[in-house]
Amino acid sequence: MKLAVVGTGYVGLVTGVCLAEIGHQVTCIDIDEEKVEKMKKGIPPIYEEGLESLMKQNIQARRLFFSSKFEKGLEKADVIYLAVGTPQYPDGTTDLTAVESAAKSIAHHLVQDAIIVTKSTVPVGSNEYLKSFIHSHLKNDVSIEVVHNPEFLREGSAIHDTFHGDRIVIGAENKQAAAVIEQINQPLDLPLVVTDIKNAEMIKYASNAFLATKISFINEIANICEKIGANVEDVAYGMGLDKRIGHQFLKAGIGYGGSCFPKDTNALVHMAGGVDHDFELLKSVIRVNNQQQISLVQKAKQRLGSLEGKRVAVLGLAYKPGTDDMREAASIVVIHRLIEEGAEVTAYDPFAMENAAPILPQQVWFAKTAAEALHDAEVGFILTEWDQIKNLSLKDVKDLMKADPIIYDGRNCFQLDDVRQHLIEYHSVGRPSIAGDLRSN
Numbered sequence: 001m002k003l004a005v006v007g008t009g010y011v012g013l014v015t016g017v018c019l020a021e022i023g024h025q026v027t028c029i030d031i032d033e034e035k036v037e038k039m040k041k042g043i044p045p046i047y048e049e050g051l052e053s054l055m056k057q058n059i060q061a062r063r064l065f066f067s068s069k070f071e072k073g074l075e076k077a078d079v080i081y082l083a084v085g086t087p088q089y090p091d092g093t094t095d096l097t098a099v100e101s102a103a104k105s106i107a108h109h110l111v112q113d114a115i116i117v118t119k120s121t122v123p124v125g126s127n128e129y130l131k132s133f134i135h136s137h138l139k140n141d142v143s144i145e146v147v148h149n150p151e152f153l154r155e156g157s158a159i160h161d162t163f164h165g166d167r168i169v170i171g172a173e174n175k176q177a178a179a180v181i182e183q184i185n186q187p188l189d190l191p192l193v194v195t196d197i198k199n200a201e202m203i204k205y206a207s208n209a210f211l212a213t214k215i216s217f218i219n220e221i222a223n224i225c226e227k228i229g230a231n232v233e234d235v236a237y238g239m240g241l242d243k244r245i246g247h248q249f250l251k252a253g254i255g256y257g258g259s260c261f262p263k264d265t266n267a268l269v270h271m272a273g274g275v276d277h278d279f280e281l282l283k284s285v286i287r288v289n290n291q292q293q294i295s296l297v298q299k300a301k302q303r304l305g306s307l308e309g310k311r312v313a314v315l316g317l318a319y320k321p322g323t324d325d326m327r328e329a330a331s332i333v334v335i336h337r338l339i340e341e342g343a344e345v346t347a348y349d350p351f352a353m354e355n356a357a358p359i360l361p362q363q364v365w366f367a368k369t370a371a372e373a374l375h376d377a378e379v380g381f382i383l384t385e386w387d388q389i390k391n392l393s394l395k396d397v398k399d400l401m402k403a404d405p406i407i408y409d410g411r412n413c414f415q416l417d418d419v420r421q422h423l424i425e426y427h428s429v430g431r432p433s434i435a436g437d438l439r440s441n
């Protein structure tokens with residue numbers, strides 16, 4: 001089958017590469033010519049494990065092509081995937097500008113019948129609107145169908161998730177179009193959910209909102225555990241053994257970030273509001289997450305009285321390990337607060353510093369290594385659980401930092417017993433605090 005993918009962000013590019021890998025001929029279209037030239041050489045514009053080698057293999061096998069021209073990229077394509085970004089407006093509603101612009105370009109250049117498959121996360125009702133939008137912009141006498149095929153990929157393991165996902169959701173009004181998309185995905189051999197478009201749109205939002213709810217729930221349990229002297233890790237383990245609950249997404253921490261959860265939870269609250277439903281539960285999930293992101297700075301301020309002039313090392317900036325993505329990362333909120341409080345911040349991340357620099361306050365210094373960031377710091381904040389950070393020796397941490405260092409670990413990277421041995425004052429999330437070296441107080 002000949003396929004085209006419009007948009008080469010992480011969803012579009014991963015989709016295109018994986019569809020080529022399972023045997024289809026795929027042309028990925030992007031309006032950014034420079035990006036296209038690089039991709040033709042097998043250089044991906046994003047970091048994603050396994051992507052570069054898979055890209056190169058499929059380019060070599062002449063199954064994967066790139067183009068900046070719609071007329072060329074859409075040539076003879078039976079199916080066109082639409083995978084452009086759907087950011088949020090400041091009020092939380094979804095910005096469909098990129099989707100509309102890509103849809104218009106498809107409509108202008110389409111010279112054959114085609115199925116247009118939307119991958120982008122769009123509010124319920126958008127696909128119906130898109131179908132008539134494309135119809136009204138068609139330049140040739142062709143027929144189109146729209147199918148919604150939402151993605152559930154996690155950044156950092158997007159390739160793995162494509163081949164080992166839990167399900168493929170196909171939302172269509174036209175049975176034949178749905179069957180074509182089923183056939184395309186058949187080599188993946190994953191459970192299929194074939195349903196109507198509205199249900200497919202809602203499955204995506206409800207899934208992300210539910211996972212975000214699990215995180216805010218366990219973060220609230222963690223906050224209570226801290227007050228009563230319990231350990232959230234033991235609590236989450238005991239809960240997760242119940243198969244109805246499961247272990248996943250019960251890791252307490254500094255809150256969720258990234259390109260999906262914050263945006264999609266806000267969008268769903270708005271969507272509900274649009275049909276006169278006050279989504280109280282999801283609003284609380286969002287509030288809990290916002291509070292969670294600032295909780296460690298509040299604790300540090302309470303503990304130290306003031307952060308004015310304190311040397312603070314921030315380890316980990318990306319919203320999660322395995323990616324250089326800074327979108328909605330807790331580190332942005334934490335670092336802005338620290339600077340507002342007058343702290344001197346040195347930051348380190350193994351991958352995300354280039355993306356972080358333009359969005360963090362100018363006063364932030366960037367260190368080349370975790371050790372350099374920790375050198376002479378009085379307080380340390382851990383915000384991303386990179387292996388490079390989890391594997392730090394606590395002895396080195398203590399030796400590098402000023403006397404009587406304090407660590408605020410937003411990702412529970414260290415075992416409490418290990419910390420106790422090194423006499424470091426240590427505060428993590430939902431676990432008892434450790435007092436540090438009492439001899440020197």
Ligand code: UDX
Pocket residue numbers: 151152153154155156208211215248249250251252253254255256257258259260261319320
């Ligand atoms: C998420 C969804 O998992 C994916 O299905 C969807 O398509 C896009 O959004 P992603 O944002 O890449 O994927 O990352 P994910 O691994 O889900 O983590 C999201 C955030 O939640 C991160 O900030 C992570 O640190 C946080 N998280 C996750 C927790 O705080 N605790 C957990 O137990 C799990």
